Every structure is written in C-alpha cells, then in structure tokens.
Amino acid sequence: MRADPPPIGFAPPSIDETDIEAVTRVLRSGWLSTGVECEQFEAELSAVVSAPHVVAVSSCTAALEIALDAQRFRPGARVGVPTWTFAASASTVVRAGGVPVLLDIDEETLNVSVDALEAELAQGLDGVVLVHFGGLPVARQVLDATSAAGIPVVEDAAHAFGATDHRGPVSGLGTVGACFSFYASKNLTSGEGGALATHDPELAAYARSHRLHGLSSDAWQRYRVGAEPSYDLVEPGLKANMADLLAALGRSQLARFGQLQARRRAAVRCYRELLRPVDGLRVVPTELDERSADHLLVVLLPPGVDRGQVIASLGRQGIGCSIHFRPLHTFSWFAANVPIGVAGVAVADRLADRALSLPLHAGLTDEDVDRVVTALVQELR
Incomplete structure (x- = not known):
C-alpha cells in the first residue's frame, strides 16, 4: 500500500x-x-x-x-x-x-x-x-x-x-x-x-x-x-x-536569519513560476518585489471560486492554508462601533472571499511547492 x-x-x-x-x-x-x-x-x-x-x-x-x-x-x-x-x-x-x-x-x-x-x-x-x-x-x-x-x-x-x-x-x-x-x-x-x-x-x-x-x-x-x-x-x-x-x-x-530568508525567497520564486500560467489566479503582488520580507504567499482565487471548498480539498491532501485577512469591517464589533472611511471599502469587499494564503516557511522544498500548486490547480479545474 x-x-x-x-x-x-x-x-x-x-x-x-x-x-x-x-x-x-x-x-x-x-x-x-x-x-x-x-x-x-x-x-x-x-x-x-x-x-x-x-x-x-x-x-x-x-x-x-x-x-x-x-x-x-x-x-x-x-x-x-x-x-x-x-x-x-x-x-x-x-x-x-x-x-x-x-x-x-x-x-x-x-x-x-x-x-x-x-x-x-x-x-x-x-x-x-x-x-x-x-x-x-x-x-x-x-x-x-x-x-x-x-x-x-x-x-x-x-x-x-x-x-x-x-x-x-x-x-x-x-x-x-x-x-x-x-x-x-x-x-x-x-x-x-x-x-x-x-x-x-x-x-x-x-x-x-x-x-x-x-x-x-x-x-x-x-x-x-x-x-x-x-x-x-x-x-x-x-x-x-x-x-x-x-x-x-x-x-x-x-x-x-539570512539563511531562513533565502529559503523563503526561493520558495516564493518557485511558487510564482508554477502559478504564472494558471488562468484567473493572481499572486499578490503580481510581480515579485525584492524589498519584501516574504512573510506570506497570498493568491487571489478566480471570481466565483468557493474558497472554503478549496481549503477543504487541500486539507484532505494534507496541505495547510490560511486566510489573511478577513476585513475588519466585517467583524460584528467593528461593524457596530467603528466608522468606515469616506472613500468606502469597495476593494476590500470585492476581494474578501478570494484571498488565500498558501504554505510558506523556511522548511518548504521545491517539491512541496510543486505539490501545493498541483493540488490547487486540480481543484480549480
């Protein structure tokens, strides 16, 4: 077996x-x-x-x-x-x-x-x-x-x-x-x-x-x-x-720390190369910014995709994901007690259900990244 x-x-x-x-x-x-x-x-x-x-x-x-x-x-x-x-x-x-x-x-x-x-x-x-x-x-x-x-x-x-x-x-x-x-x-x-x-x-x-x-x-x-x-x-x-x-x-x-950061950057580059051909999906930001600390690898799922279903599917395959962030104005306490700025929050509302954080850490190998991307792409088909 x-x-x-x-x-x-x-x-x-x-x-x-x-x-x-x-x-x-x-x-x-x-x-x-x-x-x-x-x-x-x-x-x-x-x-x-x-x-x-x-x-x-x-x-x-x-x-x-x-x-x-x-x-x-x-x-x-x-x-x-x-x-x-x-x-x-x-x-x-x-x-x-x-x-x-x-x-x-x-x-x-x-x-x-x-x-x-x-x-x-x-x-x-x-x-x-x-x-x-x-x-x-x-x-x-x-x-x-x-x-x-x-x-x-x-x-x-x-x-x-x-x-x-x-x-x-x-x-x-x-x-x-x-x-x-x-x-x-x-x-x-x-x-x-x-x-x-x-x-x-x-x-x-x-x-x-x-x-x-x-x-x-x-x-x-x-x-x-x-x-x-x-x-x-x-x-x-x-x-x-x-x-x-x-x-x-x-x-x-x-x-x-330099070694830990170098490994994160290598994983980010690998993610970006493998995710680039995926229709409707975008890495945040679109292009690698060399100034970044590479703390998160966030993607915006194609519109209409059920993020919860994607997370559950990856979880069944032993892959952990997270969400960064649920906008503050959607939490009950903030909604009841805190004002929204005069410009509104239209962009945050539009992206709130599409952002997904994929695994990223210094122990992640290129093979791990390939497995994550393969599982994600299969779920999006």
Whole structure:
C-alpha cells in the first residue's frame, strides 16, 4: 500500500539544535525573565534593522499599544487603519482611547490605498497605523502623505521584519516606530514576542518602563547582588516584557536569519513560476518585489471560486492554508462601533472571499511547492 505523503504545514517554525541549545542555556542560567539575553537580543536587532533603539516586548500587539499610548491621543481621536489587517492593528487604537477609521486597500498589494488615505486625511485624522501586509512595505506615497499631514504614524510591521523600503530596513525611521512580531509563525520566532524599533530616545525610554507596569527599574536590575532594590511607579503601564527564555530563541534564529530568508525567497520564486500560467489566479503582488520580507504567499482565487471548498480539498491532501485577512469591517464589533472611511471599502469587499494564503516557511522544498500548486490547480479545474 502506498503511504500518504507527509503533511505540508502552513507555517511551522524552523527550529534546529542551536535553537534548542540556546533555550537550554537559559534554563540552566538561574535567570529566566528579562535580563542579559533580552538586552543582547535588542542590541542585535538594532544592528540588523539600523535603528538606534529596539525594545523587546511580549508581542507585536504590546509594541503597538505602547507606541500608541505614548501619543497621548485625546479621547475619540480619529486614527486611520486599513481594514485589511489583523484585529490588533485597530483594537490597540481603541485601548489607547482613539477611534479607528477603517480604510480601503490597494488591489495590487493589499496595503492601504493611497487614494483612501488621502481622502481621509482631508477629512481630518489624528494619527495612522500603517500595515506592511505580507512583508511588503507600503507605497512611498503613503508615507509622504502622512508626513505632509504632520500626524503620528505607527508602523505595524508584524509581517515585515527583514523588509526594506526607500528609507532602508523597515525600522520606524521618520515615524513613531515599527512594531515587529516574533510569533511562532513569523519569519523569525521567539515563540511569542515582539519589538518596538524607534529612532526616538524618549519613546524608547517610555517603552522600557511601560512594558513593565510603568516601573522605573526591572526585576533583573533590582535583584542583582549589591543592586539598589527600590523603584518607583512612573505611570501605570503594561505587563509586556520579553523573558530571556524567549530572547535566547530569538537570538539563535537571528544568527541564521539570512539563511531562513533565502529559503523563503526561493520558495516564493518557485511558487510564482508554477502559478504564472494558471488562468484567473493572481499572486499578490503580481510581480515579485525584492524589498519584501516574504512573510506570506497570498493568491487571489478566480471570481466565483468557493474558497472554503478549496481549503477543504487541500486539507484532505494534507496541505495547510490560511486566510489573511478577513476585513475588519466585517467583524460584528467593528461593524457596530467603528466608522468606515469616506472613500468606502469597495476593494476590500470585492476581494474578501478570494484571498488565500498558501504554505510558506523556511522548511518548504521545491517539491512541496510543486505539490501545493498541483493540488490547487486540480481543484480549480
């Protein structure tokens, strides 16, 4: 009897023995929470993204919340957010006292539409959360428009660690800061975790305190032999520090990040070559953008195709898929509580049921890609 082929996971982490050894080292060190590993991880991240300040936190959501809290928005402040994103991009605005205004997307990239943003800026916005969808940085015109408006911009770079744009590596240059995710499915993982990269020393200092309840000194500083144990509460903050246990995994991953990214890029190229002849199907963006971090491989299915049926069929063949994203305005809470921008969300509505994320990770082989594409094409016939 012929054995079934092994399953192809959607985005399993790439873990090797050096990662395991790094975590084991911390387990044996006598200190598991935020300490020297976290400090070193921050320094190494700073060098990679060319930002003078990187603050490691518990998640990208925490980084967004800290960056937004630091803006001291007035209650009800209007903050533009693309509707095509994860819920945290907008829910953190709510937690900071603002009101997300949901903006339409560009059909080619699924990033925020320049036209929709400019139309809402004309109405008046107090800030913007920009999302670099799938690892592809937003258009330069987007940053130019927000800069001209003189409003704070927080970059949701959950997908974009390793991406570059006209400023260099995505790092928060010219904005409040860039918020990265090191979740289990991301290009670089610490299991859970994130970081805020910024060129603003005052924001970095605020983030270091705010990530640990708003205290003036963390436990590692207070518990060392001979250290001053007293501390103050600067202002109420979050519990969002990154543990050394997670930072050690992140550092190990970062040491071979170039190799991990090279394998992702090879898989993306293979996908694009095999998918190009498929009628009615389009990869997002249409052509490979060398600046991308290659976090996702998203296709737009031909109009009228039942996406749920496609996902179920691939699943029966052991192939994992996902959806990025269900537009925020289609969720019940956002629909009831959050306004849509003046330009509407026609593009997001038109594409909402067509976007499909195919498996993409550093362990994906060309043979795996061929199997995914073959299964997809057979289902579309």
